[in-house]
Amino acid sequence: MSTTVFCMPALLAGAVLSANLFAAGTVEVQPVPNLPKDFIMGADVSTLDQVEKAGGKFYNLAGQQQDALAILKANGVNWLRLRLWHTPVNAADVIEDGKVIAHKGDPVGGGNNDLATTVRLAKRAKALQLKYLLDIHYSDFWADPLTQTKPAAWQDLHGAALEKAVYDYTANVMHTLDDAGVAPDMVQVGNELNGGFMWPDGKTWKAKPDEVIGGDAGFVALMRQGIAAIRADDARFAGRHTRIAIHLANGTSNDLYRRVFDMLTHEKVDFDIIGLSYYPYLHGGVADLRANMDDMAFRYAKPVAVLETSYAATLQNGDATPNIFNADSQKVIGYKATPQGQASLVRDVIDAVSQVPAQRGLGLFYWEPAWLPNVGWRTGDGNGWDNQIMFDFDGHALPSLAVFKRVREKSDYQPKLLQPGPIELTAFVGEPFVPPETLRLPFSDDAERPVLIDWANVPAGKTSAPGEFTLKGEITGQPDVTAHVTVSPRRNLFTDASFENGKLDDWTMTGDKSAASNERNPGNAHSGQQSLHYWASGAFKFEASHTFNGLKPGIYHFKAWAAGGGGEKSLTLFARDCGGETQSVAMHNNGWQQWHGYQINNIKVGGERCTVGVAVDANAGNWGNVDDVEFAAD
Numbered sequence: 289m290s291t292t293v294f295c296m297p298a299l300l301a302g303a304v305l306s307a308n309l310f311a312a313g314t315v316e317v318q319p320v321p322n323l324p325k326d327f328i329m330g331a332d333v334s335t336l337d338q339v340e341k342a343g344g345k346f347y348n349l350a351g352q353q354q355d356a357l358a359i360l361k362a363n364g365v366n367w368l369r370l371r372l373w374h375t376p377v378n379a380a381d382v383i384e385d386g387k388v389i390a391h392k393g394d395p396v397g398g399g400n401n402d403l404a405t406t407v408r409l410a411k412r413a414k415a416l417q418l419k420y421l422l423d424i425h426y427s428d429f430w431a432d433p434l435t436q437t438k439p440a441a442w443q444d445l446h447g448a449a450l451e452k453a454v455y456d457y458t459a460n461v462m463h464t465l466d467d468a469g470v471a472p473d474m475v476q477v478g479n480e481l482n483g484g485f486m487w488p489d490g491k492t493w494k495a496k497p498d499e500v501i502g503g504d505a506g507f508v509a510l511m512r513q514g515i516a517a518i519r520a521d522d523a524r525f526a527g528r529h530t531r532i533a534i535h536l537a538n539g540t541s542n543d544l545y546r547r548v549f550d551m552l553t554h555e556k557v558d559f560d561i562i563g564l565s566y567y568p569y570l571h572g573g574v575a576d577l578r579a580n581m582d583d584m585a586f587r588y589a590k591p592v593a594v595l596e597t598s599y600a601a602t603l604q605n606g607d608a609t610p611n612i613f614n615a616d617s618q619k620v621i622g623y624k625a626t627p628q629g630q631a632s633l634v635r636d637v638i639d640a641v642s643q644v645p646a647q648r649g650l651g652l653f654y655w656e657p658a659w660l661p662n663v664g665w666r667t668g669d670g671n672g673w674d675n676q677i678m679f680d681f682d683g684h685a686l687p688s689l690a691v692f693k694r695v696r697e698k699s700d701y702q703p704k705l706l707q708p709g710p711i712e713l714t715a716f717v718g719e720p721f722v723p724p725e726t727l728r729l730p731f732s733d734d735a736e737r738p739v740l741i742d743w744a745n746v747p748a749g750k751t752s753a754p755g756e757f758t759l760k761g762e763i764t765g766q767p768d769v770t771a772h773v774t775v776s777p778r779r780n781l782f783t784d785a786s787f788e789n790g791k792l793d794d795w796t797m798t799g800d801k802s803a804a805s806n807e808r809n810p811g812n813a814h815s816g817q818q819s820l821h822y823w824a825s826g827a828f829k830f831e832a833s834h835t836f837n838g839l840k841p842g843i844y845h846f847k848a849w850a851a852g853g854g855g856e857k858s859l860t861l862f863a864r865d866c867g868g869e870t871q872s873v874a875m876h877n878n879g880w881q882q883w884h885g886y887q888i889n890n891i892k893v894g895g896e897r898c899t900v901g902v903a904v905d906a907n908a909g910n911w912g913n914v915d916d917v918e919f920a921a922d
Contacts (some may be wrong), residue, residue: 315631315687316733317694320639320699321450321879325509327642328593328651329362329692330367330421335399335659337409344660346683348689356658359685361416364693368413368420369595371401373507374429374439374463382668389668396429397667403464410470410580419669421595421653422472425479426486426513429666433537434880436491450489451513458517464852466521475530476595477514480565486510493825495855496753508555535563535595540576540808544582549588561650562588563595568809569617569631571703572885573819575738578640585648594652598676599633600625601688605682606661609670619809620817622728624705627676630732631670632703634737637816638695654678657689657762703733704764711771713759715751716778721761722746723771739763743771751775780918781836787818787915793822794830795901797831803906807913812885814849814915822904823911833901835865836919839893843922846900847887852877852912857905859912867894875902877912 336356349363357368373396382390390397399405406422413420425431428439430438441840442453458477465471478485484492484507491501502509503730515532522528534552539546549562562584567576581592600613603625613625623629634654641649657678664670674681678689708729715721723743728736741761750757750773751800759771792806807813807821820832846863853878868891875886891898902914 296808313627313687315440315691316701316703316806317631317635317691317697318703318733319697319699319700320635320642320695321877323610323638323642323696324647326366326806328367328653329364329638330369330502330651330653330655331365332369332371332423332596332653333357333360333409333473333658334369334371335656336425336661337405338397338399339658339660339663340591341430342517344662344683346658349685349687351684354431355412356683357412357416357418359689361418362693363685363689364691364696367424367651367653368409368418370406370409370420370472371423371425371479372403372406373401373425373428374457375441376400376402377428378667379428379440382666386533389744390666394663394667397663398430398665399663403461406411407470410465411468414470415713419473420459421474421476422916423464423476423535423581423595424458424511426457426477426514431485433609436481436483436485436487438486438489442486446489449888450486451509454510455517456485459521460512462521466478466524467805468616471525472526472530474533474561476533476535476563477511477517477518477559478537481507482533482536482538482548483735496909497827499838504551505556507524507534508552508557511552511557519558521602532563533563533595534559535565535568535592537565538571539564539566539594539657540571540573540580542580543805545580545584546564546587548908549584553588555705557863560590562592564592565596566594566637567597567811568599568621568623568637569613570809572808572810572817573621573765574636574640576808577637581641581644581649583776585644585646591648591650592641592644594637596653596655597634597637597652598657598673599623599630599676601627601630601678601686603676604675604681605676606714607670609664609672610673612672613676621729624734626734627686627688630676630678630686631691632733632735634688634691635695637914639690703731703735703797705739705766706730706732708769711761711769712757712772713773715775717751717754717775719751719778721751721773721775723761723773737753741769745777755783779920782834782919785917786813786816787820788816792817792820795832795834795850797830797832798839800824801830801903802829803828804830804832806884811881812851812913814913816915819913819915820902821911821913822906824906824908826908827906828908828910829905831901831903832914833862833899835897835899835920837897839896840921841867841895842895844891844898845887845889845918845920845922847885847916847918848875848914849883849885849916850877850912850914851879851881853910854878854912856909856910856912857907858903859905860903862903863888863898866891866898868892883915 376396484490489502490507492509515850661674699873726738743761803824859875
């Protein structure tokens with residue numbers, strides 16, 4: 289998972305006056321039936337060594353100080369995940385806003401996960417009879433979809449020389465762990481490999497037309513070397529077969545997973561497990577995760593495992609660095625940021641993995657449940673993940689930590705649907721109104737889930753003029769619900785302004801149509817879960833437009849929100865064929881989730897027609913999203 293989002297210079301001692309306020313209470317956990325005994329209940333603890341060296345202490349649910357790994361095991365954790373960086377020291381001074389926050393040669397932070405650290409943690413795992421997954425990043429620091437930097441020691445290596453370095457390094461890692469008596473039970477060759485690894489040699493997409501990359505061939509060649517070294521190490525021990533996982537981010541993106549694993553399958557790459565990252569507030573609902581896992585397991589006849597997932601237990605912050613998960617994040621997925629909400633989310637992910645057909649769902653790893661805010665994501669910075677751990681900021685175990693054990697308990701507990709107040713719905717004058725068949729409603733375990741509602745017929749004539757009316761609905765086995773429906777003139781003439789229907793049917797696409805899609809990814813949406821997304825591995829150019837007919841003459845405006853990596857030749861909002869001259873506004877992207885609104889004003893519609901849209905002229909690898917469009921009369 290990438291953590292390079294916020295960069296603030298110092299930790300705040302005592303930023304939270306009473307860190308254990310959110311730790312109080314108990315949680316309810318609905319059991320998951322028929323869980324295999326060896327189902328993976330994993331935890332990534334890669335920062336633990338550094339957290340402890342910085343003075344971090346841990347306390348079990350009874351309030352007694354105890355070893356963190358022993359606390360995890362007592363609460364049902366049976367696997368650990370350990371990150372490995374090649375040489376985690378700064379290759380140069382780290383400078384932010386003209387200030388040096390860490391010097392060349394300093395430990396990078398974020399766990400300082402060199403091989404010696406990994407051996408220490410692995411020995412502790414084995415002493416507790418815990419299995420572990422070794423996550424080799426093939427980098428000196430974080431590796432993720434946007435950052436796959438070769439180790440500094442390999443910067444001048446290419447081709448056969450780099451392939452040999454990968455093989456030799458992997459072999460040395462495996463031999464060192466063998467000699468220490470702590471051979472891994474599973475190995476990831478690379479981390480979140482959406483666009484390859486060890487860039488540019490193993491990069492699979494171009495950021496600029498003239499960028500020199502290894503492409504799929506380079507990626508596969510390097511991947512084979514890492515895998516070959518692991519298989520050769522296995523051959524030294526009769527009957528040993530270390531399971532190898534290949535791991536991508538964005539665990540609900542079926543197009544991404546098919547693209548990468550179709551290619552790897554075609555190239556006959558030797559691996560055992562498909563690994564996914566799933567952060568619900570970025571990637572969408574648990575049902576979307578399950579759909580992708582089911583497809584992967586069937587399409588490739590391979591087991592799947594969620595190698596990273598997490599959720600917030602509080603909106604409090606343990607240091608000066610803003611948290612990745614904030615109040616708006618709750619709205620995306622509907623689980624409250626409480627220990628109960630955290631436990632419910634983890635329980636539902638466990639349930640989804642367990643239901644993958646043919647018992648191909650192996651389990652999950654919770655990402656960094658013990659990353660206390662005394663250690664930053666890098667030296668000199670704080671920790672934007674501290675509200676997603678399963679301890680409070682002083683190291684006291686949260687009741688949600690017990691979810692890994694309690695899902696196996698025999699219990700009749702089922703979360704109850706909470707009786708909602710009047711549900712607010714909107715209808716528009718003169719348009720057919722069909723109330724939604726399912727709505728996300730709150731349950732007693734701090735989670736919202738889709739509920740099927742059988743609505744009464746809409747009274748005739750209720751949408752012929754502005755006004756209000758009520759509508760009754762039935763939920764099986766529950767009291768009736770009531771909807772308060774407001775009927776208003778449609779101001780925004782787009783009927784699916786935020787692309788939530790999952791299609792682009794309302795848009796005319798010209799040019800390189802394959803570069804554009806309606807993407808389901810809350811982390812890339814301005815609101816809701818969907819947005820218009822664009823990306824291609826080569827240079828591309830397309831236009832998405834919508835023509836309105838039957839308009840009343842007058843003055844209109846067209847607005848859209850945009851965010852993305854930047855670097856496009858041009859990104860333009862336009863209005864044309866409206867009765868006057870074509871009008872346009874240039875848009876400029878400058879980073880993930882850096883949303884900016886753009887608007888064309890004083891669009892003079894002289895007849896009954898106007899065409900508006902977005903034109904993209906991009907270099908290879910450029911990406912971005914457009915969302916929440918609006919066309920309305922002033």
